[in-house]
Amino acid sequence: AQSVTQLDSQVPVFEEAPVELRCNYSSSVSVYLFWYVQYPNQGLQLLLKYLSGSTLVKGINGFEAEFNKSQTSFHLRKPSVHISDTAEYFCAVSDRSGGSYIPTFGRGTSLIVHP
Amino acid sequence: DTGVSQDPRHKITKRGQNVTFRCDPISEHNRLYWYRQTLGQGPEFLTYFQNEAQLEKSRLLSDRFSAERPKGSFSTLEIQRTEQGDSAMYLCASTGRQDNYGYTFGSGTRLTVV
Numbered sequence: 001a002q003s004v005t006q007l008d009s010q011v012p013v014f015e016e017a018p019v020e021l022r023c024n025y026s027s028s029v030s031v032y033l034f035w036y037v038q039y040p041n042q043g044l045q046l047l048l049k050y051l052s053g054s055t056l057v058k059g060i061n062g063f064e065a066e067f068n069k070s071q072t073s074f075h076l077r078k079p080s081v082h083i084s085d086t087a088e089y090f091c092a093v094s095d096r097s098g099g100s101y102i103p104t105f106g107r108g109t110s111l112i113v114h115p
Numbered sequence: 116d117t118g119v120s121q122d123p124r125h126k127i128t129k130r131g132q133n134v135t136f137r138c139d140p141i142s143e144h145n146r147l148y149w150y151r152q153t154l155g156q157g158p159e160f161l162t163y164f165q166n167e168a169q170l171e172k173s174r175l176l177s178d179r180f181s182a183e184r185p186k187g188s189f190s191t192l193e194i195q196r197t198e199q200g201d202s203a204m205y206l207c208a209s210t211g212r213q214d215n216y217g218y219t220f221g222s223g224t225r226l227t228v229v
Contacts, residue, residue: 004157034218043119043206043220044158090157100171101210102148103218105157 002026002093006106014114015083021076021109023091033074034092034103035065044090050074061085086113119221121207127227128197135193136224140209147190148218149182150206151175158206164190197228 007022025031032051036044048059055067065076074091088110092103120139128134140147145166150158161180163171166187176182179197184190194201204225208218 036220041225043121043222044208046217046219049217092157100163100165101146102160102163102171103208104160105150107155107157 002104004106006109010110012112023074025093030096032094036090038088121221125225133195138190138207144209144211148208152204199228202228
């Protein structure tokens, strides 16, 4: 079974600064990778996904992530954050080999943007 | 299409009562997933449907939990004899090949067992 490690439980950053949220997953032959954002008392919203092809994936709200197969990582980055980016961010991986594509989620990283 | 809908948004119940939640997925999506999320944790997989068939269940899904997806459309998740440990956010997600398996989540049902 897949596992996902989000190395930072909380990341404080000042507005307009760059940010990187780290995600590592257990190795598998082939995977789909996702980043989701969750605002308080809401469901999860898809930021971006990696299915195949280019290892640099661009998503909504100016976020991007880079798939690194050798390091089994999928770190999320944004060059300049806004107050409105304050939220919980979840990395997820689904194993393509089994056919069920069930996403496994990390524990989340709380991004706190200070003015 | 308004996305994935979950009903109710909030449910408070007394310990020992039964509760049922509903999820209406995006209409073209053939796959539907239920997750449970507790405070400070990521979503944990409960069960998965492809069309009307329940193909996989997590060990988290005790015999007090049952899920159905009649006719491959909406799904229900029932918890019998609720316990305080069942208090959580219950999330539903759906996906399909046409979305390249990008999962769309509903807003969740927050269950509080008192």
